[in-house]
Amino acid sequence: MKLFFAGASPFARKVMAVAYETGVANRLTLVPTTVTPVAKDKLIAPYNPAGKIPTLVTEAGEAIYDSRVICEYLDVLAGGGRMFPTGEGRWKALVLQSLCDEALDSCLAARYETMLRPENLRWQDWINGHMGKVRQALDTLENDWVPYLNSNVNIGTITACSLLGYLDLRFPDEDWRSARPAIAVWHKAYSQRPAMAKTVPVV
Numbered sequence: 001m002k003l004f005f006a007g008a009s010p011f012a013r014k015v016m017a018v019a020y021e022t023g024v025a026n027r028l029t030l031v032p033t034t035v036t037p038v039a040k041d042k043l044i045a046p047y048n049p050a051g052k053i054p055t056l057v058t059e060a061g062e063a064i065y066d067s068r069v070i071c072e073y074l075d076v077l078a079g080g081g082r083m084f085p086t087g088e089g090r091w092k093a094l095v096l097q098s099l100c101d102e103a104l105d106s107c108l109a110a111r112y113e114t115m116l117r118p119e120n121l122r123w124q125d126w127i128n129g130h131m132g133k134v135r136q137a138l139d140t141l142e143n144d145w146v147p148y149l150n151s152n153v154n155i156g157t158i159t160a161c162s163l164l165g166y167l168d169l170r171f172p173d174e175d176w177r178s179a180r181p182a183i184a185v186w187h188k189a190y191s192q193r194p195a196m197a198k199t200v201p202v203v
């Protein structure tokens with residue numbers, strides 16, 4: 001299987017972490033690429049009209065995207081039910097994934113506004129609005145999710161770790177730890193898992 005990915009992408013990190021957790025990483029051939037909304041990779045477009053990474057091409061040549069779908073596909077390939085709990089437990093894991101995916105979408109929206117948009121067109125209210133959503137998600141993690149984070153390993157916790165790792169990489173001045181000591185402790189410990197240690201984001 002071919003995975004279009006980037007070493008700094010938190011969404012690609014989710015996929016690689018699931019691949020390591022479930023033991024299918026050796027079935028992936030990684031195709032490094034750099035994409036932004038204004039610089040597409042023409043190799044990805046035939047598979048994913050959005051042109052985003054991660055995009056997976058299966059052994060049968062089928063395209064699978066986005067990260068949520070790829071992660072679940074890999075979990076099923078490995079037998080199912082490991083990173084995506086079945087039964088009642090499924091919903092908590094998926095909601096945690098969505099909480100953190102939404103925050104990541106806002107991180108990217110703020111980053112593109114800062115890094116990509118020509119300086120005279122940048123809109124500070126847009127950046128503030130998106131970073132406000134990120135901070136709200138972090139507060140929700142700190143206030144509501146710590147017992148869950150401390151006692152589960154699944155797609156939700158992988159996504160939470162990817163979010164916090166991405167903040168450290170791209171928003172080093174965002175002091176997310178000071179007011180949120182419990183998720184800071186969790187993140188430090190969870191980052192030691194081989195699946196997370198092997199996928200630390202790099203530029």
Ligand SMILES: N[C@@H](CCC(=O)N[C@@H](CS)C(=O)NCC(=O)O)C(=O)O
Nearest residue numbers: 009011035036037052053054066067
């Ligand atoms: N919902 C998608 C989001 C993927 C995403 O935004 N990836 C970024 C890189 S981290 C990207 O491809 N950006 C290029 C673009 O927006 O065109 C997922 O979960 O895979």
